Amino acid sequence: xxxxxxxxxxxxxxxxxxxxxxxxxxxxxxxxxxxxxxxxxxxxxxxxxxxxxxxxxxxxxxxxxxxxxxxxxxxxxxxxxxxxxxxxxxxxxxxxxxxxxxxxxxxxxxxxxxxxxxxxxxxxxxxxxxxxxxxxxxxxxxxxxxxxxxxxxxxxxxxxxxxxxxxxxxxxxxxxxxxxxxxxxxxxxxxxxxxxxxxxxxxxxxxxxxxxxxxxxxxxxxxxxxxxxxxxxxxxxxxxxxxxxxxxxxxxxxxxxxxxxxxxxxxxxxxxxxxxxxxxxxxxxxxxxxxxxxxxxxxxxxxxxxxxxxxxxxxxxxxxxxxxxxxxxxxxxxxxxxxxxxxxxxxxxxxxxxxxxxxxxxxxxxxxxxxxxxxxxxxxxxxxxxxxxxxxxxxxxxxxxxxxxxxxxxxxxxxxxxxxxxxxxxxxxxxxxxxxxxxxxxxxxxxxxxxxxxxxx
Numbered sequence: 001x002x003x004x005x006x007x008x009x010x011x012x013x014x015x016x017x018x019x020x021x022x023x024x025x026x027x028x029x030x031x032x033x034x035x036x037x038x039x040x041x042x043x044x045x046x047x048x049x050x051x052x053x054x055x056x057x058x059x060x061x062x063x064x065x066x067x068x069x070x071x072x073x074x075x076x077x078x079x080x081x082x083x084x085x086x087x088x089x090x091x092x093x094x095x096x097x098x099x100x101x102x103x104x105x106x107x108x109x110x111x112x113x114x115x116x117x118x119x120x121x122x123x124x125x126x127x128x129x130x131x132x133x134x135x136x137x138x139x140x141x142x143x144x145x146x147x148x149x150x151x152x153x154x155x156x157x158x159x160x161x162x163x164x165x166x167x168x169x170x171x172x173x174x175x176x177x178x179x180x181x182x183x184x185x186x187x188x189x190x191x192x193x194x195x196x197x198x199x200x201x202x203x204x205x206x207x208x209x210x211x212x213x214x215x216x217x218x219x220x221x222x223x224x225x226x227x228x229x230x231x232x233x234x235x236x237x238x239x240x241x242x243x244x245x246x247x248x249x250x251x252x253x254x255x256x257x258x259x260x261x262x263x264x265x266x267x268x269x270x271x272x273x274x275x276x277x278x279x280x281x282x283x284x285x286x287x288x289x290x291x292x293x294x295x296x297x298x299x300x301x302x303x304x305x306x307x308x309x310x311x312x313x314x315x316x317x318x319x320x321x322x323x324x325x326x327x328x329x330x331x332x333x334x335x336x337x338x339x340x341x342x343x344x345x346x347x348x349x350x351x352x353x354x355x356x357x358x359x360x361x362x363x364x365x366x367x368x369x370x371x372x373x374x375x376x377x378x379x380x381x382x383x384x385x386x387x388x389x390x391x392x393x394x395x396x397x398x399x400x401x402x403x404x405x406x407x408x409x410x411x412x413x414x415x416x417x418x419x420x421x422x423x424x425x426x427x428x429x430x431x432x433x434x435x436x437x438x439x440x441x442x443x444x445x446x447x448x449x450x451x452x453x454x455x456x457x
Contacts, residue, residue, distance in 0.1 A: 074146050075101045169419045169431055171308045171448045172199050174213065174221075175318050176253075176300035183291045184258055185298040191318055192219075193446050195383070195417045195433040201304055203280040206230040211302065219255030221302075223267060223287070236267040239287075253289055253298065260291040281306050313338065313353060313449050315367060315402065320443035323407050323436070329365065331355050336365070340428045340453045347379035348372030348390070348399065349421065349430055351449065367404030369449070371416055371432065374398050385415045387436075402436050402445055409438035428453045 077099045174192045178185025192199065197215030204210075207230055211221040225231045227247040241263045242250030249267055254260070265288045273281040282305045290297045313331040317324025331338065336355040342348065348371055355365030373379035375395035389412045390399025400414050414436035422429040435446040 077101070168308055168310060168450055169194075169433075170304065170306045171314065171433070171450075172201065172304045173316065173446060174199075174211065174300065174302050176298055177319070178298040179296040181294075182296040182298050183294075184253055184255075184260065184289065189318055189320070189442050191435060191444050191446055193433050193435055193448075195435045195446065196415050201280065203231070203274070203278075206274055206278055209280070209283065213255070217256055219253065221300075222250065222252045223285075224250035231269060231272055233269050233272060236269075239263075239265045239267055239289075251287060251289060253287075253300065260289070262293060263289055263291050264293065265289040265297070275306075279306075280304070308448065308450050311338075311451050313351070313369075313447070313451065315369075315404070315445065315447040317445040318443040320441065321445050322438045322441060323402060323404070323409065323445040325405070325407075326443075329355065329367075331367075338451060338453070340430055340451060349379070351430070351451075353404070365405065368401070369434070370399060370401040371418070371434070372399030379418070380421050381418050383415065383417045387414045387416060388412065400434060400436055402434060402447070409436070411439050413437045414444065424455070426455055428455060 077095045077097055172194055174190075176185060176190050178187055178189075180187035192213045192215065197213050197217075200210075200212040200214070202210050207225045209221075209223045209231060211219075213219040222242045223231070224242050224245065226236070226249050236249040239249045239251045240246070241260055242252040244250075251263065251265055251267060252260070267285060267287045269283070269285040271282060271284040273283075275281045284301075284303045286299070286301050288297050288299050309332065311333055313336075314328065315324060315331075316328040317326055319326035331353050336353050338354075339352045341350055341352075350371075351367075351369040353365075353367040353369070355367065357363055358365050370390040371379075371384075372390050372393070373384065374393075374397055377384070377398075384398035384400075387393065387398040387400035389409055390401040393399040398416070400412065400416055401409070403409065414434065416432055416434040419431035419433075420429050421432075429452045430449055431451075432449045433447070434449075435444050437444045
């Protein structure tokens with residue numbers, strides 16, 4: 001066999017995935033759409049993308065961008081893991097460490113989120129359940145390569161870990177409301193964050209913004225500045241469908257097999273900034289899309305920050321959410337006393353927030369955020385799906401509870417993503433995103449934690 005690329009799928013400090021594209025900066029081109037890897041040395045690989053672009057990649061870039069695999073690769077479960085088919089709970093089954101899975105067809109696996117790949121699978125070891133096409137859910141998977149007869153395994157050398165404060169993951173949230181009868185939104189509210197989907201956001205020459213939501217649903221948004229202009233803070237009227245706009249602003253939200261033939265609407269950019277390499281640094285915007293010249297509309301809000309503030313907690317929610325009241329709270333050491341400690345079980349974290357009073361109230365703005373693993377997966381870096389109210393979730397579900405302002409859920413569902421959880425004698429570090437649906441509401445709370453607490457001795 002030729003040279004082998006193997007590595008451990010693990011969560012990194014990165015939120016966004018970007019695709020191979022000739023127009024992107026070399027540092028942001030990724031291996032997600034890669035179809036071939038060739039080891040150059042212990043820490044560099046030659047990556048060939050689906051558009052035949054060949055690039056050199058180092059180990060950290062590849063791991064951070066969660067590469068796709070071709071049919072020559074196999075997956076080996078390193079820690080206890082669940083397999084979940086696409087049709088839900090009925091096909092869950094437990095995979096013991098050492099079980100080896102192989103791709104059963106030639107289709108390149110499609111990542112659903114940081115712990116799930118949608119693939120067709122066969123198995124090369126006896127397991128206690130059938131593995132139809134679906135989702136592999138795994139905290140720790142080793143990747144090897146096979147020629148159909150022999151499987152080769154190996155582990156790449158690890159690199160020195162950068163200080164946590166230098167690995168702050170970006171924050172992202174996309175939410176929308178749509179009228180009943182709107183063809184795209186179908187009258188249903190939606191919220192996407194890195195806690196429930198894979199998110200990609202990119203810009204080209206400050207003139208175009210593209211967003212991809214890849215989760216249990218797939219959506220794509222394109223926003224293009226008027227001809228000869230760059231995207232800037234202003235309100236754009238008379239928007240038409242991208243990429244068929246004339247000289248004005250172009251817009252398109254499509255997905256799940258639905259798109260507009262024609263559209264009208266507006267885009268209101270409240271904040272936008274680019275770094276020294278013209279890469280998107282942050283953006284906040286609203287847009288309204290009317291599909292096919294009808295009076296039914298979809299209204300969306302997008303927020304992204306590539307460099308959020310260290311020691312910040314954001315609690316937000318969609319209008320209609322009982323917990324947040326549709327308002328956003330931003331806590332820092334300047335306006336709140338925050339304490340991190342172990343949660344309701346050793347496998348978790350509990351955060352207490354005592355914020356300054358919010359006028360006209362003269363009482364403090366108190367919040368509690370609890371995050372707990374299930375009985376199988378250790379608490380740490382990963383995406384925890386199908387969470388229930390902590391501490392009443394039971395052994396197989398993660399626990400989640402965000403309450404405050406005099407409001408709490410009787411029951412809840414949701415998910416959370418942990419980027420970093422580390423406790424030492426000197427510090428506690430917790431970086432995470434969450435999304436929470438209270439009782440049977442369609443309108444969630446969501447937010448982010450980027451906090452390093454010095455341990456008081």
